Amino acid sequence: MDRHYGMDWLRIGAFALLILYHIGMFFVPWGWHVKTAQPLDWVAVPMLAANAWRLPLLFVVAGYASAALYGKESVAAFVTSRAARLLIPLVFAMILLIPVQPWIELMFKHGYAGSFARFWTRDYFRFEAIDGIVVPTWQHLWFVVYLWVYTMLVVGIIAVTPARAQESFARFMDDLLSGPGLLIVPIAWLAVHMAISGPDAKETHALVDDMVAHRMYFPAFVFGFFLRDAPGTWAAIRRWWKVAAILALLGYGVVAGIEMAWPGDTRAPAEWAMLFRAARLMQGWCAVLALIGIADRYWNRDHKWRPMLTEAVFPFYIIHQSIIVLAGWWLLSFALSPGAEFVILVAATVAGCWAFYLIGREITFLRPLIGLRLARPGRSAKAAAQPVGVP
Template sequence: MQRRHDLDWVRVCAFGLLVLYHVGMYYVTWDWHVKSPGASHALEPFMMLSSPWRLSLLFLVSGCATAFLLGKARRAADAPGGRMRFLGSRSWRLLVPLVFGMLVIVPPQSYYEVVEQLPGGYHEGYLAFYARYLTGHDGFCDADGCLDVPTWNHLWFVAYLWVYTVALWLLWKLVPRGINAAERQLGRWLSGIGVLAGPVLFLGVARVLMIGRFEQTHALVDDWYNHVQYFGVFLLGFLIARTDGVWDAIERQRWPALVAWLLSWAGLVAYFAHFADAAPPDWARMGMRLAWGLNQWCAIVAVLGFARHWRPADNRALRYLVPAVFPVYILHQTVTVVVAHHLKPLAIPPTVEGPLLVAITFAACFAGYEVIRRVGWLRPLFGLKRAGEVPSRSPEPLAWSER
C-alpha cells in the first residue's frame, strides 16, 4: 500500500490552520483566554470559513491513520503481546505529552487569563499562581464563573484522541468481524453520492438533536455532542481508510462539495448577522443547524477530494513537517497567548499586530521544535520517539509521527 502523502499534507495544513485560527481568536468578540483591545466582529466571517469543520477533519484523518497503525498491529498480533503493544505505544505517545503539557505548557495560558479577566486583576505573580494551579484552586472567578485548574485547554484534542483510540481498539479486539462488516457496508453506501448525503445527514441531525441540550465543554465527561460528532468522524475515518471506492467518490464529489461548502458558509454568516441582536425563530435555528452539518462535511470532502486529486508527492519539506506537527501544536497556543499579552501595551494596530503575532508564533514554535528534537529527554514529552530509535519505514500514514 502506497503511503498517503495527501493525508500527510492535509494533517500538516490543518494544524497550520489551527494556529491561524487561535491567533484570530484574540481579535474576535468570542470568549478566549486573552483579548485584544481592538477585538471586533470584522474577522468573524472569515473565522467561520473553518470553524465548523477544522477539528472534525483532524479527527477523521486521525481515524484513517489509526486504521493503518492497527493494520500493522494486526500483522504483528501473532507475536506475544502484539495487540497490547499498539495500545501501550499510543498511550505513551499521547498521554505523556498531555500530562506534561497540563503541568508545564498550559499554565501560562491560565495565568494570563486570570491576569486579564479576574475582577481587579491578579498581582501575586506567576509562581504564586502556579502553586494554586497545581492544587486545584477554585477562587479564580468572574461574572461568567470560575476557572477550572489544572486544565488541558487546547490539549483537549489529545485527551479525546486517546479515549477514542482506546474505544476503537476495544471494538477491534472484541468485535473484529463487526468492524470488517462495517467497512464493507460503508464501502457500498459511500461509493457514490452517498459520500455527501450520508455524513451530512448524520452531522446535521446530531446538531439538531443535541446542540441545544449539551454544551460544548471539552471537559470529556459531559461533552456529549462533541463526542457524537468527533468520535463519529474518527470512526468513519477508520472504516473508510482502506476503501478505495469511497476515496474515489470523495475525489469525484470535490467540486459539488466545494460549492455546497461556500454556499452554506454564506448562509451561516447571513444567519448570525441577521440574528445578532434578536432571538431567531425555531425554524431558522433548526435550518442553521442543518446547514452547519452540510458545511462541516462538504468542507471535509472538498479538502480531501482536492488533496487526493492533486496527489502531492513526498519531499524534504513534508518529511520535516510531519514530525514537527505535534510539538508545534503543543506549544502554539501558549506562545500566542503570552506574546499577545506582552504586545498589548505597544498598541500596535491589529492589521499589523495580527500578522506579526502569526509570524512570532510559528517562528517560536519551530525554534522550540529544533531544540526538542535534539534533546533526548525532551522528545517523548512532545510525542517524538526517543533519540536513537529507528524511524518506521512503513508506507502507511501515521497518527502523529513515527520519526
C-alpha cells in the same frame, strides 16, 4: 493501501490552519483567554469559513493516520505506543507549558494579581475552579485526550468483534458510502445531532460531560479509521468532492450572510439561528469531503520537506496556544493597531513553534515529552520522523 501523501499534507495543512485560527481568536468578539483591546466584529466572517470543519477534519485525518499505524504492529504494541506518544506529552504540557494560559486569563478577566510563580506553586494544582476556571487544565490539548479515548474505544471494539463480522460491517459501510450516501448519511446524522443538542448546547471539552462533541468527533474519527481501507468510499470521494465543495461554499454563504446581518453578540431570530446551524453542519461535512478530494487529486506526492513537517506538527500543536496567549497579553501594553498585533503574533508564534521543535528534537530526553519518537542509536533525530496519527 499504500501511503497516501495527500493525507499527510492535509494533516499538515489542517494544523497550520488551526494555529492561524487560534491567532484569530485574539481578535474576534468570541470568548477566549485574552483579547485585543477592541475586538473586531468582521473577523468572525473569515473565521466562520473554517469554524465548521476544522475540528471534524482533524479527527478524520487523525483516525486515518491511526489506522495506518494500527496495521503495522501488534495490538499491545499499538496501545503502548499510543499511550506513550499521547499521554506523556499531555502530562508534561499540563504541568509546565499550559499553566501560563489560565494565569493570563485570570489576570485579564478576573483581576488576579499574583505572579506566575505564585500561581503555579500555590494555585494551579488546587484541583478546583478559580473564578470558573478549573485547574489544573489541559486547555487546547483536549484534542489529545479525546483522540486517545477514541483510539482505545475503536481498538477495544475491534478486539471483541469477530473478524468475519468486522469484514461484513466494513463492506456494508463501504457500499453505503460509495455513492450519494457519502453526503446523505453523515448529513442525516448531523441533523439528528442538531435536533438532540438544541440551539444553546455547547462543547465542554471536559470529556465526561461532552456528548455534544462526542456525537460529532467520534464518528469523524471512525470515518477516518475506516477510510484507510475503503476503496468504494475513496471512489465516491473522487466522484463527489466537487459537488461537496459547491455545497460547502453555499453553506458558508448562508452562514456568513446571517453573521453579517446579526454580527457580534446580536442574537438572530430563532428561524434564522436554526438555518445558521443547519447550513454550518452541511458546510462542515462537505468541506471535509472536498478537502480530502483535493488532497487526493492534487497533493498525493512526496516532497523533501514532508517528513520534517509531519514530525513537527505535534510539537507545534503542543506549544502554539501558550505562545499566542502569552504574546497577546504582552502586546496589550503597547496599544498597537490590530494589523500590527496580527503581524507580530504570527511572527512570534511561528518563530516560537519552530524553536520549540528544532531544539527539542535534538535533546534526547525532551523528545518523548514533546511527542517525538526516541531516535535509535546511530540514527539522527530527523530520520526518526514518522507519522503518529496525532495533532
